[in-house]
Amino acid sequence: MQTMDGRADSPELEQLYRDFDANSMAPLWTQRDDLMPPVPSPKAIPHLWKWRTLYDIAKRSGDLVPVGRGGERRAIGLANPGLPGTGYATPTLWCAIQYLGGHETAPEHRHAQNAFRFVLEGEGVWTVVNGDPVAMRRGDLLLTPAWNFHGHHNDTANPMAWIDGLDAPFSYYTDVGFFEYGSDRVTDEASPDISRSERLWGYPGLQPLSEPRRLPSSPLSAYRWEYTDRALAAQLELEDEGHPATVEQGHAAIRFTNVTTGRDVMPTIRAEMHRLRPGASTPPRREVGSSVWQSFEGSGTVVLNGEELRLEKGDLFAVPSWTSWELHSDSGGLDLFRYSDAPIIERLGFNRTLTAPPAG
Amino acid sequence: MQTMDGRADSPELEQLYRDFDANSMAPLWTQRDDLMPPVPSPKAIPHLWKWRTLYDIAKRSGDLVPVGRGGERRAIGLANPGLPGTGYATPTLWCAIQYLGGHETAPEHRHAQNAFRFVLEGEGVWTVVNGDPVAMRRGDLLLTPAWNFHGHHNDTANPMAWIDGLDAPFSYYTDVGFFEYGSDRVTDEASPDISRSERLWGYPGLQPLSEPRRLPSSPLSAYRWEYTDRALAAQLELEDEGHPATVEQGHAAIRFTNVTTGRDVMPTIRAEMHRLRPGASTPPRREVGSSVWQSFEGSGTVVLNGEELRLEKGDLFAVPSWTSWELHSDSGGLDLFRYSDAPIIERLGFNRTLTAPPAG
Amino acid sequence: MQTMDGRADSPELEQLYRDFDANSMAPLWTQRDDLMPPVPSPKAIPHLWKWRTLYDIAKRSGDLVPVGRGGERRAIGLANPGLPGTGYATPTLWCAIQYLGGHETAPEHRHAQNAFRFVLEGEGVWTVVNGDPVAMRRGDLLLTPAWNFHGHHNDTANPMAWIDGLDAPFSYYTDVGFFEYGSDRVTDEASPDISRSERLWGYPGLQPLSEPRRLPSSPLSAYRWEYTDRALAAQLELEDEGHPATVEQGHAAIRFTNVTTGRDVMPTIRAEMHRLRPGASTPPRREVGSSVWQSFEGSGTVVLNGEELRLEKGDLFAVPSWTSWELHSDSGGLDLFRYSDAPIIERLGFNRTLTAPPAG
Amino acid sequence: MQTMDGRADSPELEQLYRDFDANSMAPLWTQRDDLMPPVPSPKAIPHLWKWRTLYDIAKRSGDLVPVGRGGERRAIGLANPGLPGTGYATPTLWCAIQYLGGHETAPEHRHAQNAFRFVLEGEGVWTVVNGDPVAMRRGDLLLTPAWNFHGHHNDTANPMAWIDGLDAPFSYYTDVGFFEYGSDRVTDEASPDISRSERLWGYPGLQPLSEPRRLPSSPLSAYRWEYTDRALAAQLELEDEGHPATVEQGHAAIRFTNVTTGRDVMPTIRAEMHRLRPGASTPPRREVGSSVWQSFEGSGTVVLNGEELRLEKGDLFAVPSWTSWELHSDSGGLDLFRYSDAPIIERLGFNRTLTAPPAG
Known part of the structure; x- marks a missing residue:
C-alpha cells in the first residue's frame, strides 16, 4: 500500500487501510486508474464462435437435455472468455444458440428483459408472443420485448436452431429483472403463415388507428x-x-x-x-x-x-x-x-x- | 354603440369609439362574443362536392387553359361557401382537383407549404420529387413535403385527374410561405414502377443506416x-x-x-x-x-x-x-x-x- | 379573366369561370401568385402605438365603460391598420391595454386561448388563476394558460393598466376556441405577496416531487x-x-x-x-x-x-x-x-x- | 451437473458440460434462476455508514495521503459489503467522502462519467468547472456533468469534506468511460460568491437567448x-x-x-x-x-x-x-x-x- 504519489508504507498508513476495510470504505486513489481509464478498457475480449461447433454441441444437448419448466429453454450462451463464470457475450448482451427438437415446446414465460430471435436457417417453429403465433423462418428477426409472454413450439418433426439475443447481463447487473411463468404449453398451437401482429403493423408507414401510438418497443413481432x-x-x-x-x-x-x-x-x-x-x-x-x-x-x-x-x-x-x-x-x-x-x-x-x- | 352592460350611447361614448378608430384600437367588449365563442363556431360550412361535376369542369379546363409557368398547375380548388372569395376547403386546408392532359407537364417548383396528392382513378402520371420520379396510381398517396422541388409529367396520351391537398390557407394566414420556380420540364422523365424513395424506405420498419433519422416529414414519397x-x-x-x-x-x-x-x-x-x-x-x-x-x-x-x-x-x-x-x-x-x-x-x-x- | 399564359377571354372561358363559381370551385392559377408568394407577404403592417395615447384612451374607457360580465374585460386591442375590422395586432396575436379602476373586479372565466399579462407600471391588482391570487407588479409576466379560470381584482383605490397578450386571432382563425364563465367575483380576494404557484415552482431548477412533470404550459404563474x-x-x-x-x-x-x-x-x-x-x-x-x-x-x-x-x-x-x-x-x-x-x-x-x- | 428436470449425471452429460466449457459456451438452464429472478435480487445489500466514522477516517487520510496527480482526489468510496472488492455503494453508483485540507488543490481532469458534489457542512472550497469557480457551501448541490474539466481548490486554512456522487460503477461495467488530465492547479483561483453559471442560468424559468437550448445535462452548476x-x-x-x-x-x-x-x-x-x-x-x-x-x-x-x-x-x-x-x-x-x-x-x-x- 502506498500514497497517491507512491510513497512507501508506514504503520499509520497500514492502519488507515485496515480501517478502510473494517468500515466498508475503499480509497479512490488506489483504483482510479482501473475504474476510470483514458479510453474504455473492457474486460470482455473480441471473440469468434464457429456456428458448426455451436450447432453440433446444441444438437447433442437436444439428445441429452429435455426442454422444460424451470430451465425453460434449451439455450446455450456464448461465454466471452474475458468474462469467466458469466456466460455473457458482452457485459450487456446475452447471445445463445437455442435448439428445439421435432414437436418440442419451450414453455411460456415473461420477463422484464428484452429479447429477440434471429434465424440463420430452417423453419417449422412458431414463437407465440402474447398468444399470437409467429412463424420463424430463415433471415427473420422476431421480437419479444419486455413483459410479453412467449413460448416456442415446433410444429414439425425436424429440429430447428436459432440465436436468442437478450439484455439479460445488463438487467442482471442493474437489478431490474422480473420473471413470471406462463402456460406450460404455448397458448395457441396454430401455425399461420403470418402473425396477427404483422397483419396489423406490417406495412410501410401505415398504423392502425385503433392502437395506442408511440410504444416503447415495436409492436411488429416479425x-x-x-x-x-x-x-x-x-x-x-x-x-x-x-x-x-x-x-x-x-x-x-x-x-x-x-x-x-x-x-x-x-x-x-x-x-x-x-x-x-x-x-x-x-x-x-x-x-x-x-x-x-x-x-x-x-x-x-x-x-x-x-x-x-x-x-x-x-x-x-x-x-x-x-x-x-x-x-x-x-x-x-x-x-x-x-x-x-x-x-x-x-x-x-x-x-x-x-x-x-x-x-x- | 354601447357599454358592456348594454347602456345606450352618450356623446362621450361616441367620441371614445371614434378615438378608438382614429388610434388603431378596438375594444374587446364589442367583439368578445364572436372572438371567443363557447365552442368553435366556424365560418366554413359542411359542404359536399360531387366528383362527377368536379371532373367535368376540370376536363373543360383541360381544353381551355393550358398548363404552364406562372399559374403552375391546372388545379381547381374546392371553395367552401362559408369562406367566400378564398377558394379554401377549410380555413387551414386547400383541396383541389388537378387535371393533366396527355403528355402534358406541370413545371417544377417548391414551396414552404406541405402538399400531397391522392389518386382516385387512373394512372400514367409521374410526380417528380427532388428529381425522383414517383408513379401515381389509383389509391396511392404521394407526398411533396415543404421545400421539395416537384413537377408532374404525363407519360401517356390520356388525361389524368387527382386531388391535391395543401396547408396553403394556413400558411397564407400565418405568413409562412416561400416559393421558388424550378425546371420548366420535370428533371427526370423516366417512368419507373417504383421511386427511389420507395426503394430506400418502403419496407415495414426498416431504415437505411445511411440516412439522417427523425426527419420532420416522411422521406417515403409514395x-x-x-x-x-x-x-x-x-x-x-x-x-x-x-x-x-x-x-x-x-x-x-x-x-x-x-x-x-x-x-x-x-x-x-x-x-x-x-x-x-x-x-x-x-x-x-x-x-x-x-x-x-x-x-x-x-x-x-x-x-x-x-x-x-x-x-x-x-x-x-x-x-x-x-x-x-x-x-x-x-x-x-x-x-x-x-x-x-x-x-x-x-x-x-x-x-x-x-x-x-x-x-x- | 384569362388563362395561365395570359390569353384573352373567350365565351367558353367565361362560361367555365361562371361554372367554377356556381359549383363552389376556384382555380389556383388566378390566385397562385397571391396565395404562394416568393417570401411571406403579410397583410398586417409594421405599426407603432404610443403608450401615452393608449393609456389616455383606456383611462377614458374607465370612466365610461363599467367592467362586467359579458364584455368581461375593459381591454382595448391594438388594431393593426393592415388588418381592418379585426382588432388584431398581427394575424396570430392579440394585444390589448387593460384598465382596471380602483376596487374593480374583472369576473372569472376560462378559455382554450392562451393568455398572459405584462406590467409596464403600477401595482395593486391581483390576477386570480384557478383560485390562486397572483400579485401584478411592474415588470412582471403573469401567465394564464389555456383553460385556467382567471379574474382580476384591484385591491386598491387606484386604477392600474397593463397589457394582455393572447393567441386569440390564431385560435379564432383555426376554430379551436372554447369559453366558459366562472365566478362573478374572484374566488379568492386575498392579496399575498407571492402566489402559491411561485411558492411551489419559483426556484431555479427545483421541481416539487408531488406534481406531474412535463406540463404543456408552465405551472409558474409569475x-x-x-x-x-x-x-x-x-x-x-x-x-x-x-x-x-x-x-x-x-x-x-x-x-x-x-x-x-x-x-x-x-x-x-x-x-x-x-x-x-x-x-x-x-x-x-x-x-x-x-x-x-x-x-x-x-x-x-x-x-x-x-x-x-x-x-x-x-x-x-x-x-x-x-x-x-x-x-x-x-x-x-x-x-x-x-x-x-x-x-x-x-x-x-x-x-x-x-x-x-x-x-x- | 444435471438436466433441466433434475435428472442425475451421465457420462454423456458430463462430456457435454466439458465441451461447453472448452468452447466458451454456458447453458442457460443451470443459471436461469439466478440470472432471471422473479423480482430483482441484488447482490448489494442495504447498508448504513456513520458520518462521524467516515469523517474521522477521511481526516486521517488528510494527514497521511497528499492529494495529487494520478490518484487525483482524496476521496474514499463507500464500499457496499455485498459487492466486495469494488468500492461501490451500489452496482451503478459511486459515493465517496472527499477531504481537502487547508489551501490544498485537487488537480483538474475530465471524464465521461457524470459527477456531483453535495455539501453537508463547511465552506471555503471552490470547485472550478470548465474554468468557472463555483463556491461550495452547506446544503449545495454542485454538478460536474460528463466531459467538463473540474478541479477543487481550498481557499482557506481549514479542511473541508463533502460527498462525491458518480455513475462510475455503471460506466465501468458498460465500458463507456473516457478520462483526461487537465491543469495541475485549478485554472481560475478566484473565489466569487456565485459562479458565472449561476449568473447566466440561476433564475426561475429564465434562459439566456445566447445559449443552445435543451442540453443533455444542466448548465446550472450550483x-x-x-x-x-x-x-x-x-x-x-x-x-x-x-x-x-x-x-x-x-x-x-x-x-x-x-x-x-x-x-x-x-x-x-x-x-x-x-x-x-x-x-x-x-x-x-x-x-x-x-x-x-x-x-x-x-x-x-x-x-x-x-x-x-x-x-x-x-x-x-x-x-x-x-x-x-x-x-x-x-x-x-x-x-x-x-x-x-x-x-x-x-x-x-x-x-x-x-x-x-x-x-x-
Whole structure:
C-alpha cells in the first residue's frame, strides 16, 4: 500500500487501510486508474464462435437435455472468455444458440428483459408472443420485448436452431429483472403463415388507428427476410445508379426500427443487417458500447483490434466497447446480422465513434 | 354603440369609439362574443362536392387553359361557401382537383407549404420529387413535403385527374410561405414502377443506416394502395376472428405516418384511409380542427351536423371544426380517404374530441 | 379573366369561370401568385402605438365603460391598420391595454386561448388563476394558460393598466376556441405577496416531487421583474468580463420558459425580455412569424422595413412575418418586452431567420 | 451437473458440460434462476455508514495521503459489503467522502462519467468547472456533468469534506468511460460568491437567448441550499394551508432538474432533497434501481427491508434495487439528500414502484 504519489508504507498508513476495510470504505486513489481509464478498457475480449461447433454441441444437448419448466429453454450462451463464470457475450448482451427438437415446446414465460430471435436457417417453429403465433423462418428477426409472454413450439418433426439475443447481463447487473411463468404449453398451437401482429403493423408507414401510438418497443413481432433482403439489394442498386443509399461504397445496411417511433426496436437493443458487395471492405471503426454479429450468408473476414478472423455462414463474434472492427467480404459477398447495446449508450449520452480511413 | 352592460350611447361614448378608430384600437367588449365563442363556431360550412361535376369542369379546363409557368398547375380548388372569395376547403386546408392532359407537364417548383396528392382513378402520371420520379396510381398517396422541388409529367396520351391537398390557407394566414420556380420540364422523365424513395424506405420498419433519422416529414414519397388495401382488409378479418383491430365495430382505419418518427406524414397534415363494412355506421363525433374527406370506393352517406348527404365514388366533403360527423355504408361497403389539420391542433394543445353513442 | 399564359377571354372561358363559381370551385392559377408568394407577404403592417395615447384612451374607457360580465374585460386591442375590422395586432396575436379602476373586479372565466399579462407600471391588482391570487407588479409576466379560470381584482383605490397578450386571432382563425364563465367575483380576494404557484415552482431548477412533470404550459404563474432584471444585468456584466453571455455585443436577452420542460411558457406564445446597452444596436433581422414588442424602460428607435420609429416608455409595435427589424438604444439604454408566435412556427417546421450585418 | 428436470449425471452429460466449457459456451438452464429472478435480487445489500466514522477516517487520510496527480482526489468510496472488492455503494453508483485540507488543490481532469458534489457542512472550497469557480457551501448541490474539466481548490486554512456522487460503477461495467488530465492547479483561483453559471442560468424559468437550448445535462452548476430550503419549507406551509404540495402528509420533496429540459440534472443521475416534519413517516416503498441517501439535518430512522437503522446528521445509506424503504422523523424533523440511477432505469423502460400502506 502506498500514497497517491507512491510513497512507501508506514504503520499509520497500514492502519488507515485496515480501517478502510473494517468500515466498508475503499480509497479512490488506489483504483482510479482501473475504474476510470483514458479510453474504455473492457474486460470482455473480441471473440469468434464457429456456428458448426455451436450447432453440433446444441444438437447433442437436444439428445441429452429435455426442454422444460424451470430451465425453460434449451439455450446455450456464448461465454466471452474475458468474462469467466458469466456466460455473457458482452457485459450487456446475452447471445445463445437455442435448439428445439421435432414437436418440442419451450414453455411460456415473461420477463422484464428484452429479447429477440434471429434465424440463420430452417423453419417449422412458431414463437407465440402474447398468444399470437409467429412463424420463424430463415433471415427473420422476431421480437419479444419486455413483459410479453412467449413460448416456442415446433410444429414439425425436424429440429430447428436459432440465436436468442437478450439484455439479460445488463438487467442482471442493474437489478431490474422480473420473471413470471406462463402456460406450460404455448397458448395457441396454430401455425399461420403470418402473425396477427404483422397483419396489423406490417406495412410501410401505415398504423392502425385503433392502437395506442408511440410504444416503447415495436409492436411488429416479425421483420421478414423478404423485406430485409430487398432493402439491402435496393441500396446496392441505387449505389450503382449513382444515388446516395449505402453507408459507404459497397456497404449496404438497414436498421430494424420500432414502427411506432422510428427508434430502435426495443429500449435496450439495436438490431441491424449489413451487406457487403463481393470484395468490399469497411474502414476501421471504434464505438462506445458492445455488439454481437452473426455472419448470415457468404464469407469474409473481420479484423478486431488488428486480429483477422475468418467468417463463414453462422459464425458469431463479440465486439466489446471501443474495439476496432473492420469487415472484408470474399468474392461471394457477405451478409451479417448485428445487435448491440447502442440504445443504452445513446439514451444516456455516452456515444462516441471513431472512424479511421481504410489502411492504404 | 354601447357599454358592456348594454347602456345606450352618450356623446362621450361616441367620441371614445371614434378615438378608438382614429388610434388603431378596438375594444374587446364589442367583439368578445364572436372572438371567443363557447365552442368553435366556424365560418366554413359542411359542404359536399360531387366528383362527377368536379371532373367535368376540370376536363373543360383541360381544353381551355393550358398548363404552364406562372399559374403552375391546372388545379381547381374546392371553395367552401362559408369562406367566400378564398377558394379554401377549410380555413387551414386547400383541396383541389388537378387535371393533366396527355403528355402534358406541370413545371417544377417548391414551396414552404406541405402538399400531397391522392389518386382516385387512373394512372400514367409521374410526380417528380427532388428529381425522383414517383408513379401515381389509383389509391396511392404521394407526398411533396415543404421545400421539395416537384413537377408532374404525363407519360401517356390520356388525361389524368387527382386531388391535391395543401396547408396553403394556413400558411397564407400565418405568413409562412416561400416559393421558388424550378425546371420548366420535370428533371427526370423516366417512368419507373417504383421511386427511389420507395426503394430506400418502403419496407415495414426498416431504415437505411445511411440516412439522417427523425426527419420532420416522411422521406417515403409514395404510400401504395396495395398496402393500404391489405391493411384495411386485415383489420376487418382480425375483427371477424375476435381480435382487437378496428376503430369500432365494422370500421377499419389506418393512418399514413412518417417512417422516421411514427408521427404524421407532414408537420401540418394528417392523412388516413377508412373502410366501413357493408351496412356499418360510426357514432357521431366532434373534433377540434377541420378535415376533408373523399369517398374512394363504394357508397353510403355522411351526416354533418344532422344533415345527411349521399356519397358516391370520388365525392368530397369538408368538415369544419367541431362539426358533428357520422358515416354510414351502403350494402357494398365504403372506403374513404381523409386528411386534416390535426397535427397543427395537437402540437399546439388544442385537441378535444366528443363522441356520442350512435342514435338508437 | 384569362388563362395561365395570359390569353384573352373567350365565351367558353367565361362560361367555365361562371361554372367554377356556381359549383363552389376556384382555380389556383388566378390566385397562385397571391396565395404562394416568393417570401411571406403579410397583410398586417409594421405599426407603432404610443403608450401615452393608449393609456389616455383606456383611462377614458374607465370612466365610461363599467367592467362586467359579458364584455368581461375593459381591454382595448391594438388594431393593426393592415388588418381592418379585426382588432388584431398581427394575424396570430392579440394585444390589448387593460384598465382596471380602483376596487374593480374583472369576473372569472376560462378559455382554450392562451393568455398572459405584462406590467409596464403600477401595482395593486391581483390576477386570480384557478383560485390562486397572483400579485401584478411592474415588470412582471403573469401567465394564464389555456383553460385556467382567471379574474382580476384591484385591491386598491387606484386604477392600474397593463397589457394582455393572447393567441386569440390564431385560435379564432383555426376554430379551436372554447369559453366558459366562472365566478362573478374572484374566488379568492386575498392579496399575498407571492402566489402559491411561485411558492411551489419559483426556484431555479427545483421541481416539487408531488406534481406531474412535463406540463404543456408552465405551472409558474409569475415571472418576477426582480429575476428578469438581474439576469439581464448579469449578461452584460459577463460580457464586460469577457465571457459569452449576450446575443450579440451590447444586447442581452432572456426567454421566459416552461419550468417543467425548458420550452416556451405556453404552446403558442414565446415571451422574451431584451436589454440594449446605451448606444447599442442590433443587426437587421427577418424571421418567419409575427411578434409584438413593448418598450419597457429607456428610449431608442426601431427600424421596421427601413422605417425608423421613436420608442419611449410603454410604446408598442407590431412586427409582421419576415419584416426586417433592428433596434437602437439611446444613451440611457433600452429594455423591451417581446412576445411572438414562434412556438407555432417552430413546432410546424416553418421557421427561418435571415440576419444581415449592421449597415456599416 | 444435471438436466433441466433434475435428472442425475451421465457420462454423456458430463462430456457435454466439458465441451461447453472448452468452447466458451454456458447453458442457460443451470443459471436461469439466478440470472432471471422473479423480482430483482441484488447482490448489494442495504447498508448504513456513520458520518462521524467516515469523517474521522477521511481526516486521517488528510494527514497521511497528499492529494495529487494520478490518484487525483482524496476521496474514499463507500464500499457496499455485498459487492466486495469494488468500492461501490451500489452496482451503478459511486459515493465517496472527499477531504481537502487547508489551501490544498485537487488537480483538474475530465471524464465521461457524470459527477456531483453535495455539501453537508463547511465552506471555503471552490470547485472550478470548465474554468468557472463555483463556491461550495452547506446544503449545495454542485454538478460536474460528463466531459467538463473540474478541479477543487481550498481557499482557506481549514479542511473541508463533502460527498462525491458518480455513475462510475455503471460506466465501468458498460465500458463507456473516457478520462483526461487537465491543469495541475485549478485554472481560475478566484473565489466569487456565485459562479458565472449561476449568473447566466440561476433564475426561475429564465434562459439566456445566447445559449443552445435543451442540453443533455444542466448548465446550472450550483443548486443553492437557500432555494432548496425555501422550496421545502413552502411545501409544508402549503400543506398547512390545505393545498396539495407535498408527496404525502408531512413529507416534502424537491427534484433538482436540468434547467434546459426539466428532466434530471444529468442523464444517469437523479438528485432530490426530502424533508419530513417532526414525527412524520413515509409508507414502505420498493423501486427498481438503486439509490444513496444522506441524512442532512435532524434525526430519525430508516427501515430497509424490515431492519431499522438510526439516522443522525451526515449518515449515509445505500438502498439497492427493490429494497423496501421507509423513513421516520424524530421530534426535530429530518432532512435528507438522495441520489439514484432512476434516469437510467426510466429511459430504458425498467421502472416499477410498489408502495405499501404504512403499517397500522
